[in-house]
Amino acid sequence: MRKPLERRLEGELEQFIRDGVYKRPNFLDSPQGPRVRMEGRGEVIILSSNNYLGLSDQPEVIAAGKAALDRWGAGTASVRFICGTFTVHRSLEAACARLVGTPAALSFGSCWNANEAVPGTLLGEDDIVISDQLNHASIIDGVRLAKAITKCQTAVYKHADLADLERKLAAAHDRRVRLVITDGVFSMEGAIAPLPDLLDLCRKHQAVLMVDDSHATGVLGAGGRGTAEHFGLVGEVDIITSTLGKALGGAAGGFVAASAATCDYLTQRARPQLFSNALPPTVAASSLASIEYLEAHPERVTRLGEQSRYFRERLRELGFSPLPGETPIIPVILGETSAAIRMSDLLLGEGVFVTGFGYPVVPQGQARVRCQISAAHTREDLDQALAAFSKVGRQLGLI
Numbered sequence: 343m344r345k346p347l348e349r350r351l352e353g354e355l356e357q358f359i360r361d362g363v364y365k366r367p368n369f370l371d372s373p374q375g376p377r378v379r380m381e382g383r384g385e386v387i388i389l390s391s392n393n394y395l396g397l398s399d400q401p402e403v404i405a406a407g408k409a410a411l412d413r414w415g416a417g418t419a420s421v422r423f424i425c426g427t428f429t430v431h432r433s434l435e436a437a438c439a440r441l442v443g444t445p446a447a448l449s450f451g452s453c454w455n456a457n458e459a460v461p462g463t464l465l466g467e468d469d470i471v472i473s474d475q476l477n478h479a480s481i482i483d484g485v486r487l488a489k490a491i492t493k494c495q496t497a498v499y500k501h502a503d504l505a506d507l508e509r510k511l512a513a514a515h516d517r518r519v520r521l522v523i524t525d526g527v528f529s530m531e532g533a534i535a536p537l538p539d540l541l542d543l544c545r546k547h548q549a550v551l552m553v554d555d556s557h558a559t560g561v562l563g564a565g566g567r568g569t570a571e572h573f574g575l576v577g578e579v580d581i582i583t584s585t586l587g588k589a590l591g592g593a594a595g596g597f598v599a600a601s602a603a604t605c606d607y608l609t610q611r612a613r614p615q616l617f618s619n620a621l622p623p624t625v626a627a628s629s630l631a632s633i634e635y636l637e638a639h640p641e642r643v644t645r646l647g648e649q650s651r652y653f654r655e656r657l658r659e660l661g662f663s664p665l666p667g668e669t670p671i672i673p674v675i676l677g678e679t680s681a682a683i684r685m686s687d688l689l690l691g692e693g694v695f696v697t698g699f700g701y702p703v704v705p706q707g708q709a710r711v712r713c714q715i716s717a718a719h720t721r722e723d724l725d726q727a728l729a730a731f732s733k734v735g736r737q738l739g740l741i
């Protein structure tokens with residue numbers, strides 16, 4: 343006899359399928375790149391990966407991972423504070439701090455872990471965390487966890503709404519610490535957080551600012567140093583979190599970059615540090631090689647910007663209305679979820695892989711296909727993708 347839990351789960355899974363929200367993975371059989379081999383599909387152009395700089399199959403990055411496997415073996419077999427911190431972790435953290443412009447950095451198994459660690463470890467019951475409404479799920483969960491663990495207060499401000507944030511900061515003047523958290527680049531819109539104004543407000547209200555730069559590291563600023571560099575504000579943000587799983591090689595891992603005391607305190611007290619293994623040395627080494635490659639090749643970032651501008655402008659010329667912006671995230675809003683899924687399916691039929699997003703990932707009525715450009719795309723890749731957009735757009739009566 344099936345147990346009640348099994349029965350409930352099976353029922354819900356069937357409902358997911360009926361609702362059209364059941365996710366089936368696409369199996370890739372090649373490295374992540376501008377074109378990939380997708381099982382059952384052959385070669386497709388990818389406009390959906392976070393491989394913004396094309397570093398996931400960069401020869402130097404692969405070689406560094408292989409060499410690390412030989413030198414340090416498969417893994418740490420310990421949490422960091424016992425005997426699981428290797429010299430390559432120290433080198434990686436120095437490079438992360440140098441890249442984003444903070445005194446120190448601390449790596450985590452993922453940026454999810456990093457975001458989960460920060461508020462709950464640094465805050466207490468006299469404090470408050472104030473979070474942008476559209477922040478990443480890992481920040482939302484990190485805030486919930488902080489509230490549950492520390493009994494700190496929490497508040498959410500309307501997306502990028504400085505007046506609303508100021509009201510929430512003013513209402514929290516009696517709190518010991520006010521921590522404001524925002525994404526640097528919001529992944530569903532490609533919008534950049536209004537960092538100069540956020541910094542001014544945080545200074546005025548003596549608040550600490552934390553920016554999650556997962557979609558900005560390697561992407562924004564002439565050197566790919568992130569949102570702060572984009573605005574000429576390197577060194578001004580109190581706490582930056584970011585991922586090693588996107589532009590920086592795309593393997594896995596994340597980091598917190600901040601003051602030496604903040605990173606040391608997290609080393610002492612953050613539970614994902616204390617009770618979970620560090621990054622495998624292979625991943626630490628390939629991530630380090632990615633940062634070194636980026637530092638030596640800022641022209642990759644320039645190219646990413648040029649390619650993104652090209653794709654956005656050509657889409658507009660074809661008659662689409664992509665959201666305006668300056669990042670390689672280029673969403674085309676289609677309205678109903680079914681329209682986004684249909685467009686995505688038809689594009690895949692033309693050999694172009696672009697994900698459609700619907701409610702509840704994005705607001706009702708704002709379903710979209712979200713294109714993400716990589717510096718590794720050639721003009722031919724982009725032109726072929728644009729031809730597919732043109733064909734499918736006409737087929738669907740969108741243009």
Ligand SMILES: *Cc1c(COP(=O)(O)O)cnc(C)c1O
Binds near residue numbers: 454
């Ligand atoms: C992708 C992403 C994360 C999670 O990064 P992982 O290292 O894969 O856990 C966190 N925050 C933002 C804003 C992201 O886009």
